[in-house]
Amino acid sequence: MHSNSRSFARAVAYPFNRSRSLEERLGILALAIALLFAMSHSLWAHEFKAGDIEIVHPWSRAIPAGAKVAAGYLTLKNDGSTADRLVSITSEIAGKSEVHEMAVDANGVMTMRQVPNGVEIPAGGEVELKPGAYHIMFMDLKQAPKKGESFKATLTFEKAGNVDVEFSVGDMGGENDHSGHGG
Amino acid sequence: MAAKSGRAALVAIAAGAVLLGAGTVYLLSPNSPLREQQSAVVEIGGPFKLTTQDGKPLSNEDLKGSPFAVFFGFTHCPEVCPTTLWEMSEALKALGDKADKLKVLFVSVDPERDTPEFMSRYLKSFDPRIIGLTGSQEAIDAVGKAYRVYSKKVPTDGGDYTMDHTASVYLMDAEGRFSGVISYEEDSKVRLAKLERLVNG
Numbered sequence: 001m002h003s004n005s006r007s008f009a010r011a012v013a014y015p016f017n018r019s020r021s022l023e024e025r026l027g028i029l030a031l032a033i034a035l036l037f038a039m040s041h042s043l044w045a046h047e048f049k050a051g052d053i054e055i056v057h058p059w060s061r062a063i064p065a066g067a068k069v070a071a072g073y074l075t076l077k078n079d080g081s082t083a084d085r086l087v088s089i090t091s092e093i094a095g096k097s098e099v100h101e102m103a104v105d106a107n108g109v110m111t112m113r114q115v116p117n118g119v120e121i122p123a124g125g126e127v128e129l130k131p132g133a134y135h136i137m138f139m140d141l142k143q144a145p146k147k148g149e150s151f152k153a154t155l156t157f158e159k160a161g162n163v164d165v166e167f168s169v170g171d172m173g174g175e176n177d178h179s180g181h182g183g
Numbered sequence: 184m185a186a187k188s189g190r191a192a193l194v195a196i197a198a199g200a201v202l203l204g205a206g207t208v209y210l211l212s213p214n215s216p217l218r219e220q221q222s223a224v225v226e227i228g229g230p231f232k233l234t235t236q237d238g239k240p241l242s243n244e245d246l247k248g249s250p251f252a253v254f255f256g257f258t259h260c261p262e263v264c265p266t267t268l269w270e271m272s273e274a275l276k277a278l279g280d281k282a283d284k285l286k287v288l289f290v291s292v293d294p295e296r297d298t299p300e301f302m303s304r305y306l307k308s309f310d311p312r313i314i315g316l317t318g319s320q321e322a323i324d325a326v327g328k329a330y331r332v333y334s335k336k337v338p339t340d341g342g343d344y345t346m347d348h349t350a351s352v353y354l355m356d357a358e359g360r361f362s363g364v365i366s367y368e369e370d371s372k373v374r375l376a377k378l379e380r381l382v383n384g
Contacts, residue, residue: 064258064265064308066301071261096341102262104367108351109333110263114340132368137261139343172308173269 050163052080053121055155058167060138061174062147070094070145072136072153072167075128078121084159087118091153091167095140102132112137118158145169227353227361229329233290233322236303236315243359250381251286252365254352255332257293258305263350263367264289265308270374271352272310277375281382282312290326291317292334292348354381 020028048055058074070093078084089097099115119134121127129135136153138145145151150168157163232242252271256264268289275282289306291297294317302315317323327334334348352365354377362381365374 061265064268064305066258066304067265068259069261098340100261104263104350107333108349108364108366109347110350110367111337111347112261112345113337131262131266135262173266173273 046166046168048163048165050155050157051084051160053078053084053157053160053163055163055165058153058165060145060151060167060169062169062172063141063144064172067144068139068141070138070141071131072097072138073129073131074136074165074167075126076119076121077126078123080159081123082159083120083122084157085118085120086155087158088156089136089153091138091151093141093143093145093151093153094138095142097139097153098137099129099134100137101134104132147171227329227331228355228359231322231326231329233316233318233326234299236299236306236317238299241314241316246286246355246359248357249284249286250357250362250384251288251355252352252378252381253288253290253330253355254350255290255292255327255330255334255348256350257291257346257348258297258301259293259345267350267352267367268306268309268313270371271313273371274375274378275310275312278378278382281379284382285378287313289313289315290323291315292323292327292332293336293346294318294320294323354378356381357384 046057048058054077056075056077058072060070060072063070072089072091076086086099089099091097099119100112101115102110102112104110114137115134119127119129127134143151145167147169150166152164152166154162154164228243230243232240235241254267254271256267258264271287275285275287278285287310289302291302297315297317299315299317302317306313306315316326318326326332330353332349334346336344337347338344350367353361354363354365356362363377365377369377
C-alpha cells in the first residue's frame with residue numbers, strides 16, 4: 001500500500017522521469033516529429049486551397065520607407081481537369097491590387113503591364129508568380145509590409161471562387177529564385 | 184571539259200575563301216557589327232546637373248576623380264528599383280574600405296513624384312552612401328539622353344502611371360568614361376567583381 005501510493009505520487013510528480021516502454025518512447029518521438037513538421041510546414045510553405053486550386057506560399061517583401069507599392073508572389077496549382085483563372089485580388093494593406101507582368105528585354109529595359117484578363121492556370125498545371133515575371137502589385141498602400149509579419153488578402157478565381165490567404169513578408173531583397181542575389 | 188569544271192571549282196573555292204577572309208576581316212574591323220555594341224556604349228555618359236536627396240546640386244564635374252556606378256529608376260517601382268538599391272547596398276558593405284572611392288548614384292526617371300524630400304525618406308532604407316538624384320524634367324531628359332537610357336511613362340487604371348525604364352547599372356571610371364554594365368539579375372559575385380575592378384581602376 002505504502003509503496004503503491006509512492007509510485008503513484010512519483011508518476012504524477014515526475015511524469016518525464018517515469019520509465020517508459022519502447023513503444024511509448026517511439027510514440028512520443030513520432031508525435032514530436034509530427035508536431036515539428038506541422039509547425040515548420042505552416043511557417044515555411046503555407047498553403048491554401050479553393051476548389052481544385054492550391055495556393056502555395058504567398059510571400060512579399062519589406063519595402064523602402066515611404067514606398068507606395070509592394071509586390072506579392074505565390075504559386076498556383078490546378079489539380080482539376082479544366083483551366084481556371086486568377087481574376088482579381090483584394091488585400092487589407094492596399095487600396096488596389098492587380099496582377100502585373102514584368103519583363104526585362106535584351107536592352108536591359110524593364111517593362112511592367114497589368115494583365116487585364118488575369119492569369120490562367122492550365123488544367124493539371126501550375127503558374128508561379130515570382131520576381132521578374134507575373135506578380136501581384138499592391139497599390140495605394142494603407143500599411144507597409146514589414147519583415148517577419150504577414151498580411152491578409154483574398155484571391156478570386158473564375159471557377160474556384162474566393163479564397164482568403166496570408167502573405168508572409170521577407171527581407172527587401174529576399175527569396176530570389178535565381179542564384180547569387182546574395183540573400 | 185573535266186579540266187574546265189575543275190578550274191571552275193577552284194575559282195569558286197578561291198572566291199569563297201576570299202569572301203570568307205574579307206568577311207572575317209570585316210567582322211574583326213573597328214566598323215564591324217560585332218563591335219557595334221562596344222562602340223555604341225563608348226558614347227554612354229556625359230555632363231549632367233541634378234539635385235541630390237539633400238537638395239544640394241551635383242554635376243558630373245563634382246564626380247571627377249572618383250569612379251561611379253549609376254542607375255535609373257523611380258520610387259513607385261515595385262521590384263527592380265528596390266532590388267537594385269538593396270543589392271548595391273549589399274555590394275557597398277561587401278566592398279569594405281574600397282567602397283570609399285566609389286560613388287553610387289540613383290537617378291529618378293520620375294521627377295514629378297520623386298522630389299528630393301521623397302527620395303531622402305525612401306533612400307533611408309538603403310546604404311546612406313547611395314546618392315539619389317532628381318531635377319527638372321529637362322535635366323532628367325538630358326541625363327537620360329547622355330546615358331542612352333530608355334524611359335517612358337505608361338498610364339495605368341485610375342489616372343495613375345508607371346515607368347518603363349532601363350534597369351542596368353552603368354559603371355563609369357574616374358574620368359567619367361563608360362567602363363561597363365551590371366545587368367539586372369547579375370550574379371552577386373560578378374557584380375562585386377565588376378565593382379572591385381572599377382574601384383581598382
